[in-house]
Amino acid sequence: MVQTQTEIRVQTQDFDLGAEYQQLASQSDCGAVVTFTGLVRDYTDPQKVTSPAPVSELFLEHYPGMTEKALASIVERARARWPLGPVTVIHRVGALPLNAQIVFVGVASAHRQAAFSAAQFIMDYLKTEAPFWKKETSGGQTQWVDARESDQQERRRWE
Amino acid sequence: MVQTQTEIRVQTQDFDLGAEYQQLASQSDCGAVVTFTGLVRDYTDPQKVTSPAPVSELFLEHYPGMTEKALASIVERARARWPLGPVTVIHRVGALPLNAQIVFVGVASAHRQAAFSAAQFIMDYLKTEAPFWKKETSGGQTQWVDARESDQQERRRWE
Amino acid sequence: MKVLFFASLRDTLGTSELQEPLATGESLTADGLRERLKSRGEAWQKALSQPSLLVAVNQAMVPWDTLLSDDDEVALFPPVTGG
Amino acid sequence: MKVLFFASLRDTLGTSELQEPLATGESLTADGLRERLKSRGEAWQKALSQPSLLVAVNQAMVPWDTLLSDDDEVALFPPVTGG
Numbered sequence: 189m190v191q192t193q194t195e196i197r198v199q200t201q202d203f204d205l206g207a208e209y210q211q212l213a214s215q216s217d218c219g220a221v222v223t224f225t226g227l228v229r230d231y232t233d234p235q236k237v238t239s240p241a242p243v244s245e246l247f248l249e250h251y252p253g254m255t256e257k258a259l260a261s262i263v264e265r266a267r268a269r270w271p272l273g274p275v276t277v278i279h280r281v282g283a284l285p286l287n288a289q290i291v292f293v294g295v296a297s298a299h300r301q302a303a304f305s306a307a308q309f310i311m312d313y314l315k316t317e318a319p320f321w322k323k324e325t326s327g328g329q330t331q332w333v334d335a336r337e338s339d340q341q342e343r344r345r346w347e
Numbered sequence: 348m349v350q351t352q353t354e355i356r357v358q359t360q361d362f363d364l365g366a367e368y369q370q371l372a373s374q375s376d377c378g379a380v381v382t383f384t385g386l387v388r389d390y391t392d393p394q395k396v397t398s399p400a401p402v403s404e405l406f407l408e409h410y411p412g413m414t415e416k417a418l419a420s421i422v423e424r425a426r427a428r429w430p431l432g433p434v435t436v437i438h439r440v441g442a443l444p445l446n447a448q449i450v451f452v453g454v455a456s457a458h459r460q461a462a463f464s465a466a467q468f469i470m471d472y473l474k475t476e477a478p479f480w481k482k483e484t485s486g487g488q489t490q491w492v493d494a495r496e497s498d499q500q501e502r503r504r505w506e
Numbered sequence: 507m508k509v510l511f512f513a514s515l516r517d518t519l520g521t522s523e524l525q526e527p528l529a530t531g532e533s534l535t536a537d538g539l540r541e542r543l544k545s546r547g548e549a550w551q552k553a554l555s556q557p558s559l560l561v562a563v564n565q566a567m568v569p570w571d572t573l574l575s576d577d578d579e580v581a582l583f584p585p586v587t588g589g
Numbered sequence: 590m591k592v593l594f595f596a597s598l599r600d601t602l603g604t605s606e607l608q609e610p611l612a613t614g615e616s617l618t619a620d621g622l623r624e625r626l627k628s629r630g631e632a633w634q635k636a637l638s639q640p641s642l643l644v645a646v647n648q649a650m651v652p653w654d655t656l657l658s659d660d661d662e663v664a665l666f667p668p669v670t671g672g
Contacts, residue, residue, distance in 0.1 A: 206365020209384070212450075219388040222381065222466075224459070225368070226589055229378040248588065249513055254565035261566075277587060289372075289588050300383070300470060301501065302541060307381075308463050311589060318565060319581075320588025321513035332514040335558070335585030342460065385672055408663060409598055409672065413648035420649075438671060439622070450672050470672060476650060478664075479671025480596035491597040494668030 189213035192267065192293040193274045196259045198250060200282040208276055208294050218273035222303040224311055228284050243326045246333075248290070249282045251319035255279070262313040266295075269309070270302035277310060279320060310345055315339040351426065352433045355418045357409060359441040359463040367435055367453050377432035377455035381462040383470055385450040387443050402485045405492075407440045407449070410478035414438070425454075428468070429461035436469060438479060468505055475497040507541070507576050512583040518553045528576040536561045537570040539580060558585050590659050595666035601636045611659040619644045620653040621661070622663060641668050 191213065197203075205225055211220050229241040259277050266272065273296035280290055293310050297303040322333040356362075356452065364384055371380050389402040418436050425431065432455035439449055452469050456462040481492040509524050516522050526542070528534060534542075540559070544551045561571055562581040574580060592607050599605045607626070611617055617625075623642070627634045645664040646655055657663060 204365065205368045206363065209364045213384070213386060215484050216387050217446075221384045221386070223368075224463070225372065225380045226459070227372060227378050227380070229457070245490075250588070251510070251512055251562070251565070251583070254562060254581070257565050258567075277481050287376075298388070300385070301467075304383070304463065304467050308460075311459060315589040316586065318588050319512065319562070319583060319586055321584070322587045323513075332517075332584070333587045335587050409671070410593070410595055410645070410648070413645060413664070416648050417650075453635070468623045473670040475669065477671050478595065478645070478666060478669055480667065481670045482596075491600075491667070494670050 192272065194260065194267075195274070196256050197276075197278045198252075198255045198259075198281060199278065200280060202220065202277070202280070202289060203278050203292055204275070205289075205292065208292060210280070211275050212276060212294045215277070216273035216296050218298050218303075220298070220300040220303040221296045222307045224291075224293040224294075224307050225289055226311075228286050228288045228290055230286060237253070243324050244286060246284045246288075246290070247323040247325070247326040247330070248279075248284060249321045249323065250279075250281045254319050255302040258318045259314065262310055262317065265313070266306040266309050268308045271298065271299060272297050272302060272306055275306070275310070279318070281320070285317045312343045312346065314338045316343045350364045351431065353419065353422045353426075354435040354436075355415050355422070356437045357411075357414045357418075357440060358437065359439065360439050360474050361439070361448060362451055364448075365453065367437070367451060368433050369460075371433050371435060371453045373457045375407060375432035375455050377399075379457070379462040380453065381466045383452040383466050384448055385470075385490045387445050387447045387449055389445060389465040402483050403445060404447070404484040405443045405447075405484070406482040406484070406489070407443060408480045408482065409437075409438075409440045413471065414468075418473065419471055421476065424472070425465040425468050429465045431456050431461060431465055434469070436464070436473070437476070438473070439440065440479070467484070471502045475502040507572060507578045507580055509543070510581040512581065515553055515556075515559070515582060516582050518549060520549075526580075530575065534574050535570065536563065536568060536572050536574060536580065539574060540570070540582070549557065555583070556584070559583070560585060590657060590661045590663055592666040593628070593662065595664065597667050598636055598639075598642070598665060599645060601632060603632075610661060611657065617657050618653065619646065619655045619663065622657060623653070623665070637665070639667070642666070643668060 276294040278292040295303045295307045435453040438450040454462045454466045
């Protein structure tokens, strides 16, 4: 009996990937579990002389109320495309230091390709539809992060 | 500095996904970590009257010496296609009860799509090129598991 | 109706929320609301002319030609950058 | 040369390993080895005629027309089913 529980959490606190995985693996009889985790990294180029100071912190703003609805809607669309077991999506908000975990997507399925595709689909739509905004602090300066055209392109391949 | 360490393990003992993930996330500055875990499940259809007895155990045989080489070669081919950080592949052998973990693939990358694609690529090639064979026990009877044409097809899309 | 602003748009406008009354029988689209808000000054004119701006009505993203009701919660924001 | 058999093929043949001598100057492909082994009896004839059979030389999969050397480790096995 495959469970189809969806868990959506928007939270300031950190999450434990091992515990999230155990929940996905134990609450179903799905043979495949795929997880995606995104972390705060500094991608400023140390080779460039004109590069800004290294990123020291991110601040994640969101639209409370809409975020959970947007994430649940994305998971429902994934369920309409692939046979999925339990799915968990966690997104952190607030101040996040370098190396902090930002986002977790975990998908269980009886089918390996379904688990992979659904996790990618959920991340691609999360990046373009879920109301989160990143503000970056580097060298004491803060600025809003620009959206990337590549994220739009990655979402469009599912249309 | 992105690390490109490859860890390949073929072992009888279980593995701890949380610990494997922590190693991938901490030994690099990659912003994306994708994991795949395969588990022993019983996919015999309880609706079918003619269905065999439920699977109670798997036995995983392998070709010692060649398995590690085959897995390392698959990871190298993935590295030639995508910019990857650390990669871990673990495959268990011997007797594995229902619900046991069989296989783990963990890929870190600066790029989300690279991490997803490489993990899928490694699983698709592992399923068709790495010398492991499953023997299934159900209702006291053991039999070798047949290879599936769908696994061949999934590998061919990378050619 | 309630109008919310988020992220860089809120910072530029210096406003996170305002009330915009809708007369009885008045027909206004999300784009019409945007045009009306532009008349509030130069900062508004400039910030609301960004073609990449997104709009949500009652916490769901909608196209700009969506008709609004007086009890709607409308939110305007720049492209999202989570994940 | 050393010839290894795995999984269902080993069970059917009742043999996990054998030595097959290669005469000096003799030219033998993996497929030629398969044909030679078929002459060992009916079970061998049948099991080694499976078109899905795979062959590895020195622990790497190779095509059936690969030429063998006397110091090679050759392995014959059914399609793999790990993961």
